[in-house]
Amino acid sequence: MSFDDIIDRHGTHSVKWDMMEKIFGVPAEDGIPMWVADMDFRAPDCIQNAVQKMRDHGIYGYYGDDASYRAAICWWMENRHGWQVQPEWIFTTHGLVNGTAMCVDTFTQPGDGVVLTTPVYHAFAKVIKANNRRVIECDLVNNDGRYEMDFEAWDAQMDGSARMFILCSPHNPGGRVWTQAELEGVADFCRRHDLILVSDEIHHDLVFPGQKHTPMALIDGIEDRLLMMSATTKTFNIAGSHSGNVIIPDEKLREKFHARMMGLGLSPNSFGLFMAEAAYSPEGAAWVDDLVAYLDGNRKLFDAGVAKIPGVKSMPLEATYLAWVDFADTGMSREDFTARVERDARIAVNYGTDFGSGGNSFLRFNLATPRPLIEQAVERLQKAFADLQ
Numbered sequence: 001m002s003f004d005d006i007i008d009r010h011g012t013h014s015v016k017w018d019m020m021e022k023i024f025g026v027p028a029e030d031g032i033p034m035w036v037a038d039m040d041f042r043a044p045d046c047i048q049n050a051v052q053k054m055r056d057h058g059i060y061g062y063y064g065d066d067a068s069y070r071a072a073i074c075w076w077m078e079n080r081h082g083w084q085v086q087p088e089w090i091f092t093t094h095g096l097v098n099g100t101a102m103c104v105d106t107f108t109q110p111g112d113g114v115v116l117t118t119p120v121y122h123a124f125a126k127v128i129k130a131n132n133r134r135v136i137e138c139d140l141v142n143n144d145g146r147y148e149m150d151f152e153a154w155d156a157q158m159d160g161s162a163r164m165f166i167l168c169s170p171h172n173p174g175g176r177v178w179t180q181a182e183l184e185g186v187a188d189f190c191r192r193h194d195l196i197l198v199s200d201e202i203h204h205d206l207v208f209p210g211q212k213h214t215p216m217a218l219i220d221g222i223e224d225r226l227l228m229m230s231a232t233t234k235t236f237n238i239a240g241s242h243s244g245n246v247i248i249p250d251e252k253l254r255e256k257f258h259a260r261m262m263g264l265g266l267s268p269n270s271f272g273l274f275m276a277e278a279a280y281s282p283e284g285a286a287w288v289d290d291l292v293a294y295l296d297g298n299r300k301l302f303d304a305g306v307a308k309i310p311g312v313k314s315m316p317l318e319a320t321y322l323a324w325v326d327f328a329d330t331g332m333s334r335e336d337f338t339a340r341v342e343r344d345a346r347i348a349v350n351y352g353t354d355f356g357s358g359g360n361s362f363l364r365f366n367l368a369t370p371r372p373l374i375e376q377a378v379e380r381l382q383k384a385f386a387d388l389q
Contacts, residue, residue, distance in 0.1 A: 037172075072281065077176070082215075097245070099229050100166065104133060112133050115138055138150075142358065147171060163195060172320055175320070180214050200230065208317065227246055229247070230247065242249070242274055305379075306323075311388060312326070322365070338363065349364060
């Protein structure tokens with residue numbers, strides 16, 4: 001398989017492709033969907049073979065004896081991230097939006113505040129509000145195109161009503177890989193304000209050369225309030241399996257989470273478990289290495305093309321395949337630059353306003369697509385903003 005292969009996803013119930021025109025008005029016949037975060041690449045052969053094996057067996061009954069599934073997760077975390085996980089720490093949820101909702105539901109009460117470092121992944125705020133909790137936006141500082149944390153400012157915002165901090169690590173949409181010092185600062189902040197810390201690390205495998213992701217679980221003194229979230233879905237493009245993990249080192253927190261899972265009658269689907277076990281393997285690891293190298297090429301091509309448009313800046317990506325592009329210096333209104341991208345360039349993107357405070361002048365572009373489409377998107381963007389050049 002080549003990542004350059006263009007696979008027709010029209011008419012496959014792909015939200016990314018089949019909902020583009022309805023949601024954004026970008027024509028289905030020649031639009032380029034660069035919005036929702038799934039990739040236009042087939043999953044690796046190890047996953048395809050696992051699904052084929054299920055199909056060949058032909059019986060799709062209840063899944064039992066998940067020891068090998070848990071062992072695969074433990075193997076991956078130790079070999080890819082230097083983090084030793086015990087099998088009993090692992091809970092499987094229906095993806096990490098569900099995992100976030102479960103954490104909010106289990107460890108906070110209606111009316112409690114939940115801290116988000118904004119701008120940040122939009123589903124967090126939706127889940128918090130849907131659970132009748134309050135979003136507390138602690139703004140990241142945009143320091144010359146690089147997001148940084150301002151703990152002194154965040155301390156001043158705390159009024160005692162916050163019960164939880166949700167960290168996006170690596171950061172979506174800014175693409176930051178947080179340093180160990182920054183993570184230690186988060187841990188100190190959570191201890192200072194007695195917050196449960198949810199660390200969503202779904203993008204932890206998609207880190208570019210020269211960067212190193214540190215799992216929050218490796219930071220000292222945070223274990224008694226830490227809920228780790230990870231998944232195969234973003235890494236291997238199997239989001240439709242709706243499978244993710246909440247990994248909880250602390251026994252008391254585990255007991256509380258387990259009780260809530262039991263109370264809601266939640267259990268994972270077998271397809272997600274079979275696919276995850278196949279993914280977390282040496283074959284899966286080799287595929288991810290090739291994927292990251294390809295995404296790195298897409299990133300460089302896209303950034304170089306965008307840089308030629310006066311007033312438009314793509315935030316340097318350290319991780320993820322989601323480019324965060326700032327149109328502030330064009331002097332255009334949000335409506336104007338968005339219309340040029342959607343109407344003139346025929347590209348569907350995520351709106352920066354959906355990510356909370358600080359996102360107003362931004363659009364988010366998904367770069368996980370064959371390079372010929374990245375080249376086409378760059379050409380269209382340059383043409384749509386040609387009058388600025």
